[in-house]
Amino acid sequence: MRLVGLISAVVACACGGVSSLASSTFENDGDGWALSGNGDGTGVTLQAKGGNPGGHLCGKDVKDGDTWYFVAPGKYLGNLTSAYGKRIIWDLKQDQTFNQIRGRDVVLNGGGLALTYNVRSAPGTEWTPFSVSLDDTSGWLVENGATQGMAATAEDLKSVLRNLTSMRIRGEFYDGPNDSACLDNVYFGTP
Numbered sequence: 723m724r725l726v727g728l729i730s731a732v733v734a735c736a737c738g739g740v741s742s743l744a745s746s747t748f749e750n751d752g753d754g755w756a757l758s759g760n761g762d763g764t765g766v767t768l769q770a771k772g773g774n775p776g777g778h779l780c781g782k783d784v785k786d787g788d789t790w791y792f793v794a795p796g797k798y799l800g801n802l803t804s805a806y807g808k809r810i811i812w813d814l815k816q817d818q819t820f821n822q823i824r825g826r827d828v829v830l831n832g833g834g835l836a837l838t839y840n841v842r843s844a845p846g847t848e849w850t851p852f853s854v855s856l857d858d859t860s861g862w863l864v865e866n867g868a869t870q871g872m873a874a875t876a877e878d879l880k881s882v883l884r885n886l887t888s889m890r891i892r893g894e895f896y897d898g899p900n901d902s903a904c905l906d907n908v909y910f911g912t913p
Contacts (some may be wrong), residue, residue, distance in 0.1 A: 743911030746800045748777040754795025755905070757781045758786045758890060766792065769904065774813045774849040778906035781893045789825050791890035792905045794846055801885045805911035807877075811853045814845040816895050816903040823897045826865070828854060831888040833881035836865040837874050844895045849906065856883065856911075 728823040746753040752768045766779050781790060810828065839854050839862050854860055862874035889910070893903040 735789075740811070740909045740912050742811075743802055743808075743908040744794075745910070746795075746908045748773060748779050748906060750777065752779055754797070755779055756793045756795075757790055757893070758793050759790025759894070772905045778813075778904050779817075780902055780904040782902040783894055783896070783899055789823070789892060789894045791829070792893050794889035794891075794908070794910075798889050798910050799886050802886050802911060803880060805856050805883055806880055807855070807857050808911045808913055809853050809855050809909075811851070811907065811909040811912055812891055812908040813849045813851050814891070814893075815847060815849050815905060816845050816901065817847060818896055818901055819844065819847060821897045822895050825892055825894075826877075827852075827892045829865075829888070829890040829892075830862075830882050832885060832886040833884055834866070835882050836880060837862045837878060837882050838865050839863070845903070 746755065748768060752766055757766050764778065766781050769778050771792075772778065779792065781792065783790060787841055811879055822844050824840070827841045828839040830837045839860070841852055841854075845852075854862075856862075856879055858874060858876040858879060862879060864872050864874050864878055891905060891908070893905065894901065
């Protein structure tokens with residue numbers, strides 16, 4: 723029964739029928755997403771075709787420097803305590819899979835804390851689906867002060883979700899310039 727529910731959620735996600743607090747499928751516009759990374763990325767561009775399915779966003783790295791991220795717009799921010807115990811889902815792909823770097827793959831800021839989540843493997847050159855639960859058993863880490871790198875507690879996650887001020891999804895996985903990555907089907911607070 724649980725496997726059937728998971729398969730239904732994945733199918734619904736591909737069709738745009740997922741229930742969530744905020745979502746972006748990039749079918750008609752960039753939905754307010756941006757890039758960060760100290761000028762390392764060129765900016766976000768909307769691609770009308772080639773997504774999973776339809777439109778998607780891409781960013782390109784033009785020089786060595788800081789790791790760049792896709793930055794969520796305002797509709798993903800604020801008091802999102804009802805997302806605790808639910809998931810963030812996204813699809814990602816990159817243009818090359820050699821010389822990969824490890825990093826903070828999802829970063830949530832709020833309530834004076836920064837929480838990070840690291841995926842188990844980098845995205846491939848084809849669309850790679852990712853999912854992480856917003857709970858204290860999924861591997862979130864606290865990145866502030868003396869507790870840096872410690873496992874996030876339920877209260878840490880709830881504190882961040884009470885006043886979420888930033889959500890970033892890593893776009894740079896290649897150690898060097900001239901790489902790109904694309905993002906599609908972001909769902910926040912999905913059962």
